[in-house]
Amino acid sequence: MATEHTVLSVDRLTKQYGDVVALNEVSFSITDGITGILGENGAGKSTAIKILLGLLQPTSGTATVLGQSASETVSVRARVGYMPEHDCLPSQVSAAEFLTHMAEVSGLPPAMARTRAADTLRHVGLFEERYRAIGGYSTGMKQRVKLGQALVHDPAFVFLDEPTAGLDPAGREDMLALIRKTHREFGISVLFSSHLMADIERTCDRIIVLQGGRLVQSGEVDQFTKETETVFIEVDFNREALLTALERRGVVVTVERTGLTIEGPDESVYDHVRDALVEAQAPLRRMAPRRRALTELFEREDAA
Amino acid sequence: MTNAGTVFDIGYQRYTDRREGRGRSRRAIFKDGLRISLGLGRGPRAKILPFFFIAVLAVIGLVFAIVAGAAERMVGPGAAERLNLPSHSDYYGIASIIVFVFAAVVAPELLCRDKRDGVINLYLVRPITGSDYVIARWAAFLAMMLVAVWLPQAILFLGLSAGDPKPIEYLQKHWLDVPRFLAAGIAIAIYATTLAMLTASFTSRRAYASVFLVGLFVITTPFTVGLSEEIGGSVGQWISMFNLTNIPVHVNDVIFGQVSEVTEDAPARELGSAILVSWFVVWTLVPAGVLWWRYRRLSP
Numbered sequence: 001m002a003t004e005h006t007v008l009s010v011d012r013l014t015k016q017y018g019d020v021v022a023l024n025e026v027s028f029s030i031t032d033g034i035t036g037i038l039g040e041n042g043a044g045k046s047t048a049i050k051i052l053l054g055l056l057q058p059t060s061g062t063a064t065v066l067g068q069s070a071s072e073t074v075s076v077r078a079r080v081g082y083m084p085e086h087d088c089l090p091s092q093v094s095a096a097e098f099l100t101h102m103a104e105v106s107g108l109p110p111a112m113a114r115t116r117a118a119d120t121l122r123h124v125g126l127f128e129e130r131y132r133a134i135g136g137y138s139t140g141m142k143q144r145v146k147l148g149q150a151l152v153h154d155p156a157f158v159f160l161d162e163p164t165a166g167l168d169p170a171g172r173e174d175m176l177a178l179i180r181k182t183h184r185e186f187g188i189s190v191l192f193s194s195h196l197m198a199d200i201e202r203t204c205d206r207i208i209v210l211q212g213g214r215l216v217q218s219g220e221v222d223q224f225t226k227e228t229e230t231v232f233i234e235v236d237f238n239r240e241a242l243l244t245a246l247e248r249r250g251v252v253v254t255v256e257r258t259g260l261t262i263e264g265p266d267e268s269v270y271d272h273v274r275d276a277l278v279e280a281q282a283p284l285r286r287m288a289p290r291r292r293a294l295t296e297l298f299e300r301e302d303a304a
Numbered sequence: 305m306t307n308a309g310t311v312f313d314i315g316y317q318r319y320t321d322r323r324e325g326r327g328r329s330r331r332a333i334f335k336d337g338l339r340i341s342l343g344l345g346r347g348p349r350a351k352i353l354p355f356f357f358i359a360v361l362a363v364i365g366l367v368f369a370i371v372a373g374a375a376e377r378m379v380g381p382g383a384a385e386r387l388n389l390p391s392h393s394d395y396y397g398i399a400s401i402i403v404f405v406f407a408a409v410v411a412p413e414l415l416c417r418d419k420r421d422g423v424i425n426l427y428l429v430r431p432i433t434g435s436d437y438v439i440a441r442w443a444a445f446l447a448m449m450l451v452a453v454w455l456p457q458a459i460l461f462l463g464l465s466a467g468d469p470k471p472i473e474y475l476q477k478h479w480l481d482v483p484r485f486l487a488a489g490i491a492i493a494i495y496a497t498t499l500a501m502l503t504a505s506f507t508s509r510r511a512y513a514s515v516f517l518v519g520l521f522v523i524t525t526p527f528t529v530g531l532s533e534e535i536g537g538s539v540g541q542w543i544s545m546f547n548l549t550n551i552p553v554h555v556n557d558v559i560f561g562q563v564s565e566v567t568e569d570a571p572a573r574e575l576g577s578a579i580l581v582s583w584f585v586v587w588t589l590v591p592a593g594v595l596w597w598r599y600r601r602l603s604p
Contacts, residue, residue, distance in 0.1 A: 053429045074431045078323050082429040088422035092346045104332035105430045107323040116319060123316055133347070149426060154319035186316040 006031055007157050007189050008052065013061035015047050015213075022047040024213040025061065034183045034190040036200030036221070039210035045193045046085075048210070049159050052191075053082055066156055078107045081150035081158035081188075085165055088146060091135030095126055095145050098134060099152045106153035113152075120152045123186070124178060140171035147178060151188065158182065160192045164199055176203050233273065234259035234286040241280035249276060261290070329432045330440045337414050337444025357406035358452050364399050365456025369463020376467050384464070390565065391464070392481045395457055396492050397553045397566030401521065403453060404496050404549060407445075408517035411500035412510040414441045419508040424602075434602035438595060442501050449493035457485040488556040495552040495588050502591040505598045524548045532571050544572035551587050554580040 008030040015023040023044045039045045050056040051063045054070025054077065063069065068076040090098060096117055103113035121130045124144040129137070134145055143163060150158050163179060164172045180203055182188050194200050200207055200221070207224050209217040217224065235242055243260060246253050249272040254261040262269055277284055343350030372384040372391065384391065390398060415438075418424040427437050461481060468474035504513045525547055532544035544550075550567055557563050558577045567573055572580065 055428060074433060075325065076431075077429055078325070078431040080429070082426070084422070084425055086422055086425070088425050090417065090421050090423050092350065092417075094345075097345050101332060101336055102426065102430070104335075105329045105427065105432065107325050107328045107431055108319070109322065109324060109328070112319070112321055119317065153323075187318065 008063075008065050008191065010048070010052070010063045011061055013048070013051065013063055014059045015044075015051060015056065016059045021213050023051075023058075026210070026213070026215045027061075028208050028215060028218050030189070030191060030206070030208075032183075032189045033205040034179065034192060034203055035206045035208060036204035037191060037193045037208045037210065038195065038197060038200050039193075040195055042212075043195075043210040044213040045210055046161060047213075049082075049161060049191070049193060053077070053080065053159065078153065079156045081153070081155035083146045083150040083158065083160045083163055085162035085193075087142075089134045089142055089149075092133055094131045095121055095134055095137075095148070096130040098145065099148055102149045103152045108153055116152050116154065117148075120148045123151070123181075124148045125174070139166050140168070140174065143167060143171070143175055144178070147175070147182075151182065151186070155188060157189045157191070160190060162194055163192065164194065164196065172199070179203050230290050231262045231269065231273070232256075232259055232286070232288050232290045233262065233284070235277070235280075235282040236285050238280045238282035242276055242282040245276035245279045246272065251276075259286070326431055326436060329430060330436050333427070333432070333437055333440035334444045334447075337441045338448060340414050340417070341410055341445055341448040354406075354410050354448075357402065357410070358455070360402055361399055361406070361452055362456045362459060364402070365395065365458075365460040366463065368395065369460045369467065372464055373467025376469060381469050392457060392460060392485045393556065393560035393562050394564045394566075395460060395485070396453070396488055396556045397564035399453075399456070400492065400549050400553055400566065403449070403492055404521045405518055406452060407449065407496035407500040408503075408514045408521070410448075411445050411497060412504035412507075412513035412517075414445055415501060415504040416508050416510040416513060428602055434599035435596060438501075438505075438599035442497060442592075442595070445501065446493055446497045449497050450489060453489040453493050454486065457489060461485070484559050488552075488559045491555040491559070491584065492552040495584065498588055498591045498595065499548075502595040505595055521549050525550075529570075536571070541571040541575050544570050545575070545583055547572070548587075551584050555584045 006029050010029070011027050013023050013026045014021070026044070026048065037045050037048065047056065048063075051058050052065055052070060054072075054074065057071050063071075066076055066079055070076050070080070093101075099117035099120060100110075100113045103116050104110055108116060118127070118130070121127050124147055126141060126144050126148065129141065134142065137145065143166075147160070147163065150160070160179060164175050167175055176199060179190060179192060183190050192200065192204060201224075204221050207217070207219065207221050208215065233242075239260070243253055243255065246260070246262070251269055251272050252263045254263065262273070273287070339345050342354050343352070368390050372389050375383040375387055375389060379387070396403070418427070424437075428434060461478075464478070465471045465474050500513070500517055503517050504510070507513050528543055528547040532540040532547075534540075535543060547570065550570055550572065553564060553567050554570075554573060557567055557573065558581055563573060
């Protein structure tokens with residue numbers, strides 16, 4: 001099992017394109033494990049990843065992977081993998097040939113590259129299909145090839161940019177399971193970018209939230225989940241009386257179109273809800289835990 | 305007793321052996337470039353064009369050899385020279401348009417498809433720079449072109465030697481043709497490769513690059529020939545210099561020390577060897593520099 005040490009570090013990282021600030025003095029570090037980088041489109045996720053991979057030069061600040069800056073030395077990339085969001089696969093060649101080639105490009109000798117390609121395709125579930133041209137693969141299979149090429153040279157760290165994009169629910173589940181396996185069985189640390197909180201929550205140990213080029217939040221996923229959890233309550237009538245009863249008990253409530261939302265509930269809140277329902281004589285139609293949507297979370301941060 | 309084996313899943317194995325660095329990366333891209341050039345590891349259709357052009361170029365060399373051999377046998381020793389039949393010095397001039405079309409059609413495949421499929425994004429996060437990538441691809445196609453242009457000359461040389469009634473004397477008399485056709489072949493291969501790769505660097509569509517290049521070579525020839533004859537004088541000579549198919553053929557003429565059939569009427573040849581060679585160097589180095597710059601900037 002991998003020991004915890006810093007594999008990636010970003011210090012006051014800023015990237016400007018003319019007047020547009022893509023990243024604004026962002027600082028964070030990542031240790032072994034699976035880290036999710038969450039943000040809406042344009043939040044700066046891809047810019048951060050491109051700087052970390054050495055594809056972009058930062059305007060100011062530093063970014064190091066495995067202790068080295070990828071924009072200063074390309075050798076560090078031999079120990080880093082990258083799975084892009086967009087299409088990046090040749091259609092005419094087989095997965096086995098493509099992965100062998102990419103392993104060689106990462107510096108592995110030809111014989112080892114062939115062995116690693118076959119092993120990696122087995123681990124991502126494409127062993128039987130490995131001699132078919134990639135052009136004939138389904139979207140899910142192509143995502144697996146993309147993951148395979150990121151892993152074929154046995155990196156210490158891998159960047160996954162929106163790995164579940166375009167997948168159906170079953171394919172998404174499989175991909176998330178593969179990502180968990182990448183760290184827990186293969187021992188490779190992962191930085192996983194997504195705009196889907198559910199994917200990050202179910203896969204990652206830690207989370208980094210970017211918005212508008214700023215670091216909004218970072219920490220353990222468990223803590224984050226707790227903070228973003230809400231309880232939704234819907235009653236048949238006497239909603240106003242219920243609201244008053246809850247507020248009198250010190251419960252923070254948000255009024256929505258069809259019901260009430262209680263922020264960050266702990267165990268005692270459920271007792272207060274029970275008592276308030278009795279006091280207001282409001283027949284309960286529905287009570288369910290709910291996760292705050294990403295956009296709501298950002299709105300809340302903006303308000304703060 | 306049964307020989308049935310059991311397959312054990314030993315799980316994921318970390319790679320602890322040697323990593324060979326950028327040299328291996330460059331060689332891998334070079335090797336892949338050669339395979340793309342020949343369509344290897346791809347469907348049958350990808351092999352048709354490269355092998356067709358190589359075969360056509362080789363057949364031209366073979367026909368030269370057969371005709372010269374037949375003349376030597378039927379007319380008498382030295383007949384090929386007396387009848388001024390095409391030989392090593394004429395080959396690149398006569399075959400140049402095929403060499404250029406070959407480069408125009410096949411070379412863009414080495415760069416355009418990587419851009420179109422997005423594979424270039426995977427190369428650039430490997431332990432190489434944009435310069436490493438484009439130099440390896442350029443070198444791969446150059447190697448392919450060298451084979452394509454040297455092979456027919458080698459066939460011609462062997463054919464002429466074997467067809468001569470006194471092969472040993474022929475070899476003693478004509479051995480200098482070998483370094484000459486090798487050098488002239490390098491000139492035409494570098495020129496065609498660089499122009500084709502530069503054009504390919506501007507588009508992700510191979511067809512656009514190919515059509516542009518074929519058009520460029522086909523159109524500039526009659527245009528510059530007509531205009532240079534019409535205007536005449538030194539201006540006409542300089543207009544003739546812009547006949548793109550003739551630029552490496554003039555270098556071929558300088559190397560062989562005689563004018564080939566293709567360039568004998570070109571006003572540009574009157575400008576002198578130094579100018580003709582310098583012009584070739586400009587037309588090779590400038591496109592090479594632009595090509596390198598376009599890929600170098602992909603890595604910060």
